[in-house]
Amino acid sequence: METDRKYLFTTRIPVRWGDMDFYGHVNNTVYFRFFEQARVEWIEGEGFRVGPDVPTGAVIINADCTFLLPVNYPATVLVKMYAGQPGRSSVMTWYELYVEGDERLYATGSSKVVWMDTRTGKSVPLPDTLRARFD
Structure with missing residues (x-):
């Protein structure tokens, strides 16, 4: 992960029985x-x-994901989100996925987020209020 990334947010998400695949762990998707x-x-x-x-x-x-350890039901995952320096209309984001009660890192991921005009499908500048969050 990029060294100048900034922590943004953590969320807790319960793993559902239906999230598992044939092998008994959470499906990669x-x-x-x-x-x-x-x-x-x-x-x-x-x-x-x-x-x-x-x-x-x-x-x-x-978007990408590196799967480090399988997640199994029942569990609650913790997803930590980070971001890099924003560009004109985009920002790189990174994710770390943990299982609540376990300090091991289960997966990492990233995605490039682009702010878009939903009518034209073209990129537009990141809103100033959102850009200020990265300063």
């Missing part, structure tokens, strides 16, 4: 949902609505 949930909660916590009817909002142009 669900980790991206955990990261997404953290990102949405953080954006909403900063005062921005997330939904199809907003004029501008955050979209992801890439």
